[in-house]
Amino acid sequence: MDPAPPHDSAHTAEQPDYIQVQSSQEFAELRRAHRSFAFPLTIAFVSWYTLYVLLSNYAGDFMGKQVVGNINVALVFGLLQFLSTFAIAWWYSRHASAKLDPRAQAIKSRLEGKS
Template sequence: MATDASPPKAGPDTGPAQPTTERFVEVQESAEFAELRRAHRSFAFPLTIAFVLWYLLYVLLSNYAGGFMGTKVYSNINVAFVFGLAQFATTFLIAWFYARHAAAKLDPKAEAIKSRMEADA
């Protein structure tokens, strides 16, 4: 939401001056920002879709393949239990992959954009 109010001025209690609304829009429309968004989306969207499909597979197998999901793997541990634990493992694995991706690809680009915006303010 755009506003006509001017951004706050720098001061000892307020921190650095904020860029203008026009500057935010200019950066948002830049090729560098588009590359940052592309780097984020090309990682996040496919993994999100893959995880949702993996989760739906688990739910569908639980509902419609009870015999398979009830198959004992070891002692009282069945396929459904293994798949359930795999859901947790997958969640943590995706979070770890994303943290590595963000640190290597997203954070440097975002920091460069942020530094330039703060220097121009």
């Protein structure tokens, strides 16, 4: 059996770094920025996907309507699922670069003692 790891005396009287970071205002703002973007968008996308599935199952006449040539509503909605997935990924990437990454980097720098 391995002996217990040495105890860092710098953290005996105070909380470990991760607890301090988690309880900080900076981290709360980072989480809020992430959640305020991710949760509504996730709900919207799941709703949109559920609508597609429900229409496919229960509105066959509507989904089978020809739009142009052999292209029907179901195919258009299916392609829009892919398009919306890529759009959300792109939008999230921009959001993360602009709002999340700078905050996370500031927390990391402070934690590493660089600021």
